[in-house]
Amino acid sequence: MLGTEALLCFDLDRYEHSRRRRAGLGAVVDVGVLDLLLGLPPGRPIDRMGLGGRERRAVAKAPPGCLRVDDRSVIRLARPLVKVEVAVISTRGWRRGLEQAGRFAPFCARAIVLDRAPRDLLAACVEADFYGVGLFLAGEGSPVEMLVAPEPCRAARVSARTWWFTEEVYRAHLAECPIAPGRAASSERA
Known part of the structure; x- marks a missing residue:
């Protein structure tokens, strides 16, 4: 280490x-994804349209189990x-x-x-x-x-x-x- x-x-x-x-989620080691997760309140839906380009790219890279994503919102699951x-x-x-x-x-x-x-x-x-x-x-x-x-x-x-x-x-x-x-x-x- x-x-x-x-x-x-x-x-x-x-x-x-x-x-x-x-959820089949192991360790999340992408710093960009972790930065996104820190910017989202845990368990609360955030409007996807309010996310900037960097955040949308991080959402796309996030492994399954980190977020719950639908057409309108993103919810942080991982902590x-x-x-x-x-x-x-x-x-x-x-x-x-x-x-x-x-x-x-x-x-x-x-x-x-x-x-x-x-x-x-x-x-x-x-x-x-x-x-x-x-x-x-x-x-x-x-x-x-x-x-x-x-x-x-x-x-x-x-x-x-x-x-x-x-x-x-x-x-x-x-x-x-x-x-x-x-x-x-x-x-x-x-």
Whole structure:
């Protein structure tokens, strides 16, 4: 995700997930379509004649299950369904970990897990704290130690770009867990 390997901890809106499954809709990753969806009130009909050219093109590109479209109106059905809480980067070097964690700054809280203490532990802790990145030490055979707590993400509003990120997370989730929620993985894969 975003050019780095990370463990993403997220909440999934089960209602929207089920609705998408029934509609045959997976992840929506076209930023133009997401921008259109953000501009439409969920569940309320909008007159198609009031849409501009860019919006009409996005309506035409929207996958089935995003919108309900008829001759006169468009109704937004899709909504963001993933809320990413934290991205955890496991790395040897704390500086590289900070760079990788920085990629997730607009989207969620971030944390780095190191497998050994850095030479300059104080510098690592000060920089991690400055950037709001959690710093954890997971030494072999010892419990994980939190050196710096991650700062919560303070996203002001959902933008097309942040919605795109959550849809990419959802796409990865579907690729890893292609089963219905609440069903045992072993029974689906057997």
